[in-house]
Amino acid sequence: MRYTVAELDESNLHHNISQIKKFAPNSSIVAMVKANAYGHGIEYYAKILRNEGIEYLGFAFVDEAIEVRNLGDSGKMIVLVSAQEDEIDKYLEFNIETTFSSFDIARLFSEKAKAQSKTVFAHLFVDTGMHRDGVAPEQALKFIEKAEEFGNIKIIGICSHLSTADSDDLGFALEQMELFNRTIEYIESKGYKFKYKHLSNSAGLVNIPCKACNLVRPGISLHGLMSTPELAKKMDLRPVLSWKSKVQLIKPVKKGETVGYSLKYIAEKDTNVAVVPIGYGDGLLRNLSNRMQCLINGKRYNQIGTICMDECMFDIGNDNVGVLDEVVLIGKQGSEEISVYEIAELAGTITYEVTTLITKRVPRIIKK
Numbered sequence: 001m002r003y004t005v006a007e008l009d010e011s012n013l014h015h016n017i018s019q020i021k022k023f024a025p026n027s028s029i030v031a032m033v034k035a036n037a038y039g040h041g042i043e044y045y046a047k048i049l050r051n052e053g054i055e056y057l058g059f060a061f062v063d064e065a066i067e068v069r070n071l072g073d074s075g076k077m078i079v080l081v082s083a084q085e086d087e088i089d090k091y092l093e094f095n096i097e098t099t100f101s102s103f104d105i106a107r108l109f110s111e112k113a114k115a116q117s118k119t120v121f122a123h124l125f126v127d128t129g130m131h132r133d134g135v136a137p138e139q140a141l142k143f144i145e146k147a148e149e150f151g152n153i154k155i156i157g158i159c160s161h162l163s164t165a166d167s168d169d170l171g172f173a174l175e176q177m178e179l180f181n182r183t184i185e186y187i188e189s190k191g192y193k194f195k196y197k198h199l200s201n202s203a204g205l206v207n208i209p210c211k212a213c214n215l216v217r218p219g220i221s222l223h224g225l226m227s228t229p230e231l232a233k234k235m236d237l238r239p240v241l242s243w244k245s246k247v248q249l250i251k252p253v254k255k256g257e258t259v260g261y262s263l264k265y266i267a268e269k270d271t272n273v274a275v276v277p278i279g280y281g282d283g284l285l286r287n288l289s290n291r292m293q294c295l296i297n298g299k300r301y302n303q304i305g306t307i308c309m310d311e312c313m314f315d316i317g318n319d320n321v322g323v324l325d326e327v328v329l330i331g332k333q334g335s336e337e338i339s340v341y342e343i344a345e346l347a348g349t350i351t352y353e354v355t356t357l358i359t360k361r362v363p364r365i366i367k368k
Contacts, residue, residue, distance in 0.1 A: 003246040004278045006364045007331070008040060010048065012238035016224050017052045019235050023205040024216045030078060030198065032219035033068075034060040039283070039355035040223055040241055041364035046073050049222075058217055062087050065096045078123065080217075082133060088112045092120070099125040099159065101133045103146060110150035122147075123157030123196065126183055128176040130163040137183040144192055157196030157215070158184060166203035166227040173208050181212050202226060206234050225351045229341050239340065241355060242331025243362075246324050247296065249275040250316070259313050260305025265290060273304065274314045276327050281309040283357035284329065285347045292346055294327050298334025330354075 020029065031054045037045040046057060046068050056076045059065045065077045078097040088109055091098050100106045100122050109120045124143060127134030135143050140158075147153045160180045164172045180199055188194075199210040202221035210216075224239035226232040251273045259265045259273055274296065280286045289307045293300045294314050301314040314327075330338055340351045347354065 001363055001365075002277070002361075003248065004276075004282060004362055005244055006039075006041070006358055006362050007242040007244055007367050008044060008364055009238070009240050009242070009367045011368075012224055012240045013045070013048055013222065014052065015238050016222055016235075016240070017049070017054070019237060020205065020216070020218050020221060023209070023235060024200070027214050027216045028055040028196075030056040030058040030215060030217040031222060032058040032080075032201075032217050033222075034058065034064055034080075034219070035356045036064075036360065038220060038223055038352060039358040042068060043071055044364055044366055045222075046071060050075055056215070058219075062090045062094075062096060066090060066094050069094045069096075080125075080133070082125075083109070092116055092118050097121045097123065097156075099123045099133070100143065100147070100155070101125045101127075101135060103143065106143070106147050106153065107150055110147070110152050113152035118152065120153045122153060122155050123159050123198075124155050126158060126160045126180060128160040128179045128183075129172065130161055130176075132161070134160060137179055140183050141187050141190060141192075144187065155192075156194065157198065158187070158194045159196075159198045159215075159217075162199060162201055162204050162208065165201055165207055166231060170208055173204070177208060177210060180210075184212065203231060206231055220352055223355065225340055225355070227350060227352075229339070239331075241340075241358075243278075243329040243358065244331065245276045245278045245327045245329065247274045247321060247327060248277045248311075248323065250321065250323060251275060251313075258305075260289075261308065262306055265305040272316050272318065272321075274301070274316045274321055274325075274327070275311055276314065277311050278327075278329065279308045279310045279312055281359065282362050283359045284312065285343075285349070285354070285357065288343070288347055292329075292343065293338065294329055295331075295333040295336050295338060296321050296325050296327055298336055300336060300338075 031049045059079050060081045082101040113120045125134035196215045197213045198215035200216045202218045224237040253267045255269050286307045292303045304315045305313050344351045
């Protein structure tokens with residue numbers, strides 16, 4: 001196995017699931033595991049989530065869901081991003097639920113389902129102000145009526161998405177929720193009923209729970225993270241992922257010599273450099289060059305030189321660091337910790353991107 005691995009703490013994942021259930025005691029859960037479970041490794045997450053009684057697995061694209069089907073998962077799955085025309089047969093073949101944001105796509109689903117004597121199970125996506133997915137609220141009733149006319153379609157759910165649930169100002173989120181609830185009330189007053197109503201993402205669970213809903217869609221919180229550490233603390237979440245490697249080489253560098261590509265680092269004094277086999281080909285953001293740190297033997301060391309595709313370098317001075325010593329990029333070592341939040345802030349991005357970018361060539365290992 002490669003020196004560089006993503007280590008997943010299974011007990012922390014179980015803890016996070018239990019916390020999500022506490023915040024949504026009257027709702028079923030769609031565990032959003034798109035993008036390889038936010039970079040954590042869907043093949044490991046799927047079984048654990050099902051064993052925890054998670055009703056749905058949620059994806060962005062149908063091929064992600066099929067990957068899990070092919071692992072032997074026969075449970076409910078939903079894809080949130082609107083389907084492409086050439087993907088419709090896949091939804092029908094693998095029994096995957098879809099969301100509708102387009103009349104044309106709904107019509108095509110109906111035609112395909114009729115030809116195969118199947119029924120499409122779908123959730124109507126209502127655009128409550130984010131203007132990304134969904135139909136306008138004033139078109140929602142007409143959409144349902146039209147779907148019935150098309151035939152072989154059963155709309156079992158209605159959903160939307162909050163754009164500011166993690167904000168200090170929840171005014172817009174409250175407007176979205178009010179519009180969502182009004183839309184449901186109007187449609188139900190015309191005799192239609194929904195088995196599932198869902199709006200809340202991870203931040204919504206904490207800051208603006210949807211009392212009218214019976215399904216929630218946590219994503220980042222499953223992994224023990226949120227957009228801010230303060231929100232994670234509110235839920236008492238525990239990070240699942242640690243990112244580790246080992247010292248592969250130690251190189252002496254003299255004052256005035258360069259380290260890495262493009263002369264981006266010139267040594268100001270004689271020192272030693274630990275070469276670690278991890279780079280942007282593994283998902284370590286290149287813009288962290290000369291900015292981030294690692295942990296070796298419980299001590300922080302500065303990364304120097306441009307981060308390469310497969311390797312990066314750290315200034316270890318004259319410390320007693322040896323080849324094969326553990327290197328922590330994210331996680332704890334001794335009394336020190338480098339969090340995803342720290343890496344995200346240095347990179348000028350969000351926690352979601354940091355973990356999602358960890359590529360599949362990095363082995364995931366489960367820490368029981």
